[in-house]
Amino acid sequence: MKINYLWILLAGVFCQSCATLSKEECHSADWQMIGFEDGSQGHHSQRIGAHREACAEHGVTPNMEHYLLGHKKGLGNYCNFRNGLLLGERGGSYNGVCPAPLDQEFRKGYRDGKALYAMQQELQAIENDYQTTLQEINEMETELGQKKEMIIAQSTGATLRRELLAQIPELESAIAYREDTLEHLTHQRNRVQRRYNQARSNAGLN
Numbered sequence: 001m002k003i004n005y006l007w008i009l010l011a012g013v014f015c016q017s018c019a020t021l022s023k024e025e026c027h028s029a030d031w032q033m034i035g036f037e038d039g040s041q042g043h044h045s046q047r048i049g050a051h052r053e054a055c056a057e058h059g060v061t062p063n064m065e066h067y068l069l070g071h072k073k074g075l076g077n078y079c080n081f082r083n084g085l086l087l088g089e090r091g092g093s094y095n096g097v098c099p100a101p102l103d104q105e106f107r108k109g110y111r112d113g114k115a116l117y118a119m120q121q122e123l124q125a126i127e128n129d130y131q132t133t134l135q136e137i138n139e140m141e142t143e144l145g146q147k148k149e150m151i152i153a154q155s156t157g158a159t160l161r162r163e164l165l166a167q168i169p170e171l172e173s174a175i176a177y178r179e180d181t182l183e184h185l186t187h188q189r190n191r192v193q194r195r196y197n198q199a200r201s202n203a204g205l206n
Helices: 002-018 023-027 031-040 045-056 064-078 081-089 100-152 158-202
Strands: none
Touching: 031 045, 031 064, 045 064, 081 100, 100 158
16 A cells, blocks of 8 residues: 555646646636647647646636637748757757748748757757877877887896887877877867857858
8 A cells, every 4th residue: 555655646746846837827727828839949739638627627728729729820920931940050959930921931940950959969069079089099198108118127028028119100000100190180179169149140150
């Protein structure tokens, strides 16, 4: 019985945390304003279903007519080029909420934003490769230093010293290759960064 009670309690807490509106908000709701706020944030009008569910246990039924009126006005604020641009740039998904007269302009901004997002991802991939290569260089240089110390150590036998001497050029070559890779990645990162900055500037974001 105690276990069942605990599950019921946890379920109640979970539902409360998921509710779109509190008891007080349901009873004092201005459904046109709620619709306006949802529309202004790019939520679909179907979100009223979540409001209905949240308020049902408090005996409150949303006013659908008022909600849709406010939602339509809210979309008028949301559905523009800049909001489409910002949504795309942060990698968000467009749910097609904008009505036909405004959808085209929003989608144009969204496409431009997705291009910015793709450049952000490209920059991040370059940075990841740069850091990985830099770490490899540091590890190899540490190994190189250790081998050189062993070569000059009096305790190192002749056979081992010859083996170590043979390994040095290969290790130095591997380090030089990665240093060239770092230089290439730096140039690549700078090129993409310039394109990204220019694209943001063209979009009026800088």
